[in-house]
Amino acid sequence: MISAAYCRLMARYNTWQNTSLVTAADGLTHQDRWKDRGAFFRSIAATLNHLYWADALILQRLKGNEHPEDHIEHSLTSPSDWDEFKTLRSRRDEEIEAWAARLLDADLAGMVAWRPGEGSTRVEKPRALCVMQLFNHQTHHRGQIHAMLTAAGTLPGPTDLEMLP
Template sequence: MISAEYCRLMARYNTWQNASLVTAADRLTHEDRWKERGAFFRSIAATLNHLYWADALILERLKGNVRPEQTIKHSLANPSDWEAFKALRLQRNEEIEAWSARLRDADLNGMLVWNPGDGATRIEKPKMLVAIQLFNHQTHHRGQVHAMLTAAGADPEPTDLHLLA
């Protein structure tokens, strides 16, 4: 279905697109980044925070952590400081790229099991599906941020994969 090379490509794409959104959002004020814009997570900043935390949770699952929510607390409001967010986002991008660099095709075989939230529910999914979800989820929400940034007068880069250097 997918390969380690696909994950490396998508990890590079993730880094590129996150940099594009952050650069565009840099042109906005703090208030403009947090302004209600009618999106699912309301604002540019909250949506970017959701992505940051969701990336951490999904990546931990891919690494075999069955209870990542015990140490990773999802927050739409944190980080609230833009400079702190940018530093953390860069670290998360590097973490995803490092994970994909070590990945072998065989690592994508088999099942992953985890217990989200309260731990009462056991979820079991193919590793490939979870890896696809990591990248698909990013693309989905980055599209929302791209639209909000464009509406706010910022100018993020195109999102076409063939433009990735």
């Protein structure tokens, strides 16, 4: 289905795209980043925060933590400080790249199990599917952020995979 090489490529792509979006958002005011723009998570900042926290949850599940919500609280409002967000996002991207760098093809086999939110129902899905979800989820929401940034008058860089440096 997928390979460790695919994961490394997508981890690099994730970092590249997040850097592009953050650089574009640097040109906005705090109010502009938090302005309700009609997207699912309303604002650029809230959508960026959703991605930051969702990446943490999915990574923890992939690492075998069945209860990641016990120590990772999803938040659309935190971090609210832009400089703090940029530091944390960069660290999360480094974490994703380091995780992908250690992967072997055999690591993508098997199942991932977790107990979402309230913890009553155990969910179990193929590991390769969960890895694909990590990268697909990022791409989906980055597209929303890209559209909001463009509408706000900033211009993020290219998104085409073949443009990846």
